[in-house]
Amino acid sequence: MTEQEILNQIEELNKKLEEVRKNKASVYSNVEIDSAEKERLHQEDLQRLRGLRLIDDDFMNACFDGYIEGAELLLRIILDKPDIRVKSVTTQRQMKNLLGRDICLDIDADDDSGKKYNIEVQRSDKGADRKRARYHSSILDAHLLKSGEDYSDLPETFVIFITENDVIGEGLPLYTIERKITNTGKPFDDGEHIIYVNGADKNASTELGRLMHDFFCINADDMNFRELAEKVRFYKEDEKGVAEMCKVMEDMRNETAKKIKIEAIISIMEKLKYTAEQAMDLLNIPQAERATYVGLVEKR
Structure with missing residues (x-):
């Protein structure tokens, strides 16, 4: 040049x-x-x-920051565990990696049993690359085990990608990825979970489908879940929220x-x-x- x-x-x-x-x-x-x-x-x-909409990164960050009730709704539906109790939730948490690339968690949550959750919202297929999910999981692990702690103390982790399109491509509403022993087919049970939620599947007959419908709603009045509608209404209609x-x-x-x-x-x-x-x-x-x-x- x-x-x-x-x-x-x-x-x-x-x-x-x-x-x-x-x-x-x-x-x-x-x-x-x-x-x-x-x-x-x-x-x-x-x-x-x-x-x-909630599928838009910056709006989602505002709606879920510190919002325990909203995080509980997401996790209970996605994981099909109605008893999950979220202890804390923040958005846009930076995690440093001194030897490599840092990450920024869209939603970072902990429950009362010590499990750690990272929820990412991605409109771009490239942003939901499988190796990105793997990397997020590895950085979570690196931050969760302190010097001198036993490996068995490592908490269970969930990295969840909510994607606009079916990035896995198998036509399922949800994909759960976990390690297994290939010789026997039995689960490895290392406590690491990666989940992809197909945002294109808005089946109104399922809770997950109705949740995905809400993620793509512009108007709060069209949403199924009160917990989400209230936040969307606040940031779009309330004077303080709009500001x-x-x-x-x-x-x-x-x-x-x-x-x-x-x-x-x-x-x-x-x-x-x-x-x-x-x-x-x-x-x-x-x-x-x-x-x-x-x-x-x-x-x-």
Whole structure:
């Protein structure tokens, strides 16, 4: 690739940043947005909010964060265990891996018997890759056993993927994956469980099908389960809930713009052998923001 081609790519990146700046509010800290523009963006947020469903990652995170009753509903139906009692539930929990890739759990829950649950919601088939499920399970294990503890103390874990499509492809509403002894066919019983829920199966005659129906509902009034409808109604119709979701969407816009800048800085540094400072000069990044970007680039 010639230097001119690289410069052309940089120009395209700058155009993307300019587009985000114009359409997505609050990207640059030194840009003043008039009241009319703020109102337009707010109306865009409200329109987008009306179309969000539980299968949409960010909306699901808001609805289930700290919501024990909702997590219990999911687990009881998916696992067909009506006696599950959830002790704690959080969303977007970061799990570090000092020697490899970190993970972020959509829903992280514990029950009163010590079992650990990770629920992931995926619209993209690629995001529900089988080896991703395996990796999530392994990182859970690494975080659950403390130094000096016996391996037998490792708690039972469940990694559950709720997918928009039938990613396994066998036409079943639910797939349970567990290790077995291939010579005998008997279960290995190591306490690890991976489950895929087929969101395309909305059979109204089953609890699971009705649950999946609710995950794809736009309107709370169309939902089957009170526990889910109440949260959806709060974030779409209650003044406080709507304000919270609009703030979430604004934060997402800012984060998207930040990621574009970081990728651009790294690309320029690698291809043109520029320093971070030179790359930020080329991208016209304000001085007040540069320390933040240097820190983020160094972490990559």
